[in-house]
Amino acid sequence: MNRTQATLADGREIFFYDDVARTRQVHDTRDISRPGGGSELRWDAYLGEWVAVAAARQNRTHKPATNDCPLCPSTEERATEIPQPDYDVVVFENRFPSLAGGPALPPDFAKAAIAAGEDLTTVRHPGAGRCEVVCFTPEHTTSLAQLDVRRLRTVVDAWADRTAALLAMPEVDQVYCFENRGEEIGVTLHHPHGQIYGYPFPTPRTSRMLEQARVTREATGEDLFARTLAAERAAGQRVIADNEHWTAFVPSWARWPVEIHLMPHRSVRTLPELTDDERDAFAALYLDVLQRGDRLFATPLPYISGWQQAPASAEGTDFRLHLQLFSIRRADTKLKYLAGSESGVGVFINDIPPEQMAQRLREAGETR
Amino acid sequence: MNRTQATLADGREIFFYDDVARTRQVHDTRDISRPGGGSELRWDAYLGEWVAVAAARQNRTHKPATNDCPLCPSTEERATEIPQPDYDVVVFENRFPSLAGGPALPPDFAKAAIAAGEDLTTVRHPGAGRCEVVCFTPEHTTSLAQLDVRRLRTVVDAWADRTAALLAMPEVDQVYCFENRGEEIGVTLHHPHGQIYGYPFPTPRTSRMLEQARVTREATGEDLFARTLAAERAAGQRVIADNEHWTAFVPSWARWPVEIHLMPHRSVRTLPELTDDERDAFAALYLDVLQRGDRLFATPLPYISGWQQAPASAEGTDFRLHLQLFSIRRADTKLKYLAGSESGVGVFINDIPPEQMAQRLREAGETR
Structure with missing residues (x-):
């Protein structure tokens, strides 16, 4: 892994991950400071979950013109978030984080507060944690599915390296590496990033x-x-593709019109545990799956794709790392909206049988 | 309550609820049959939840032209879903139901199946239950917020009457009366309905x-x-409006940019338990709240609004009926999309502090 660490003008950390070893001198010349505000965790006593209230994000960068893209490399005329004329993969702290800094949230914080007489509606904690941006390529108008497998492997290394670093922070319990892709799901920056x-x-x-x-x-x-995994491999009808180390399948209980899981054959809990061979094998299979997805409909698939990883606090309970990719597109011109049943009471209704979608994804591979 | 029950040509039930007593002769002259297909419940063994797979819905009516609206009254030239020249409020079985008929789902069905050796990926059950459509008015181009309070009261009576009827069916455990409003959340029929x-x-x-x-x-x-409720009323800063029987407030842990709860002051579990006075008071307050919502932004508020009611099986556990209205709109031209954090791992990030939204909703009432 070829990593260069540096600091942006406002103190945020930035990490360059290169396909091949190289030396980078990084100097961010901008005169910028970190936006104030921060966020707050509020305890939802009806559902027993934390909700983040992040007022400062309401004014974040929203669909800038291509010439103003903050994720492109910097040029002599324009300084972007990345103070380099070129990069392969780069990760940096989000300028408009939903979660940032400490202190760590004690596991039973809400329960203890309520037992101690705190009112149900005022159980709160600073929005601790960390939010980072991952740029997959310096090219503004491409997509993860169009990169080569070497670059995908560098992306995997970046995810794994940052997962290890974040899990080492006392304020972080679970790390979620994800990509939102497509205007249909609200992506506000078009540069390929996660x-x-x-x-x-x-x-x-x-x-x-x-x-x-x-x-x-x-x-x-x-x-x-x-x-x-054993049941899906034995049944076979929902398997899309596989290799020695990974299987891509549509789960039998898929709740989204397109839903694909990539699961490693070895039981590991987080990305850093993956071997070199497993990382290479993932990169090849994921590229294949992404390309199949883009062939499903008339235009490339809008999707959310993310790594389900074990929280640090879950030691001792069975868990296996896997990637979950899903899309709200259900036809060329139709989206699956989360309406009353899904958003109001949590019951998902999927109009496309998982076996049918798996069949279509298998066929989408044969046209190459 | 003024109710007329009848049967559509394909055997589906239809119920007319009129503002004032009247006699209706109903004859559906269409030559239609019920689409086949049905749905299936599949047990999501990762989350311990049922997912409905309803393939027949994929071809349901999608944004028909106004002249083809199936929810308008029938005319001499055109037979719609409602075989009457006029109506006030009408409820009928959905032609493309996500859930329909029996048999009842035993409470521990999945657990018992898995304990008996059923494979995790094949725990399934017929898509039992019931789906109905509620038309709030015969007028195609209006909205619930523009109806008069008398009509709102008839809608409440229809919800309560159908809740009682559905809870009496052995295959139904929980009844959710809801409205999806606005193209932004995927509404495929514009006629005001729930x-x-x-x-x-x-x-x-x-x-x-x-x-x-x-x-x-x-x-x-x-x-x-x-x-x-006591805490919200005592704090006051998130209360939007109230009357003798109901309080409308933004919950302190609101996860949506706009989220409003209407809670009765008396502890009841389902709609049929509401008294006449409580129904009248709800109709007045809900109309007020809907009108405030429509004044928040440049165009009417897209929203999901639904009744959180106690399941029949939850006897003995505290629960209180309440209406939850929420919107994905966060500014005149911006929507809150459920992206990676919300849809991938279930952590909601709200960019608008609940106190700020409550303040705006209070002010939206003063401009009348």
Whole structure:
């Protein structure tokens, strides 16, 4: 891994990950300071979850013109967020973070506050954590699916390296590396990029998976994720593609019109644990899957794709790292909106049978 | 309550609720049959939730021209879903239901199946339940917020009457009466209408509220909902409006840019329990709140609004009926998309402090 660490003019950290070793001299010449505001965690006593209130983000950069892209390399005429004339992959702290800094959130903070007589509506904590931006390429008008496998591997290394670094911070419990792609899901910057969030608590979705892993272990003596992967591989009808180290499949209970999981064959909990071979194999399979996705409809697939990783606090409970990619597109001109049933009471209704979508994704590979 | 029950040509039930008593002769002259397909519940073993797969809905009516609206009254030239030349409020079974018929889903169906050796990926059940459509007015180009309070009261009576009827069906455990409003959230029919879903299980959001109600009762000896309402009324800063029987407030942990709860002052679990006075008071306050919402931005508010009601199976656990209205709009031209953090791991980030939104909604009432 070829990493260069530097600091932006306002004190934020920046990390360059290069495909091949090189020396970078980084000097951010801008006169900028960090926006104030910060965020606050509020305890939702109805659902038992934290909600982040981040007022400063309301005025963040919104769909800038291509010439104003803050994620392109800097030129002599224009200083961007990346003070280099070129880069391969770069990660830096978000200028408008939803979560930033400490202090660490004690695991039973809300419960203890309420037991101590704190009012249900005023259980709050500073918005601790970390938000970073990951640029996948210096080219403004391309996409992750169009990069070469070497670059994908560098992206994997960047994700893994930052996951390890964030998990080492006392204020971070779970690291989510993800990409929002497409205007249909609200992407405000078109330059190919992803984000990394370090949450100060196990996220609600992950907490539920951990609970079900416990339930499954108790009921059957087996690992929820190992058993699911084995069942999907045995059934085969929802498998899209695989290689020695990974399987890509549509889960039998897919809740989105397009939903794809990439699961490693070896039980690991976080990205840093992946071997070189596993990282190479992931890069090749993910590129294949992304390209299949882009062939499903008349235009490239809008999607959310992210790494489900174990929280630091979940030691001892079964969990397996996997990537979850999903899309709200259900036809060339139709989107699946989260309306009353999904957003109001949490019941997802999927109009496309998972077996049908898996078949289409398998066929989308054969046209290459 | 003035109700006329009839049957559509394909056997679906239809119910007319009139502002004043009248006699209706209903004859649906169309030659139609019910689309086949049905739906299936699949157990998401990662999250411990049911997902509905409803393939037949993929081809449902999508943004028809105004002249083809299936929710307008029928004319001599055109038979719509409503075989009457006029109506006040009408409810009928959805032609493209996500859930329909039986058999009832046993509460521990998934757990029992897995304990009995069923594979995690094949725990399934027919998509039992009920889906109905509620038309609020015969006028195609208006909205709930523009109706008079008498009509709103008839809508409340229709919701309450259908809730009682659906809860009496063995295959229904929880009834969700809701409205999706606005193209921004994917509304495919513009005629002012809502929907009623009868789910065969307690929905995920409701299950979590029931769990937190149990936790709160254990920790403090108090009712989660009574305590929250008392705290919001005492603090006052997030209260939008109130009357003798109801309070409208932005919850302190609001996860949406616009989120409004209307809570009754008396602890009731479902709509049928509301008295006449409480129904009248709700209609007046809801109309006020809807009108405030429509004044927030340059164009009317797109929203999802629905009734959180207790499941039949939740007897013995604290719960209080309340209406939850929320919107993804965060500025005149900006929407809050559910992206990676919200949809991928379940952590909501709200860019607008609840106190600020409550203030704006209070001010939106003063301009009348």
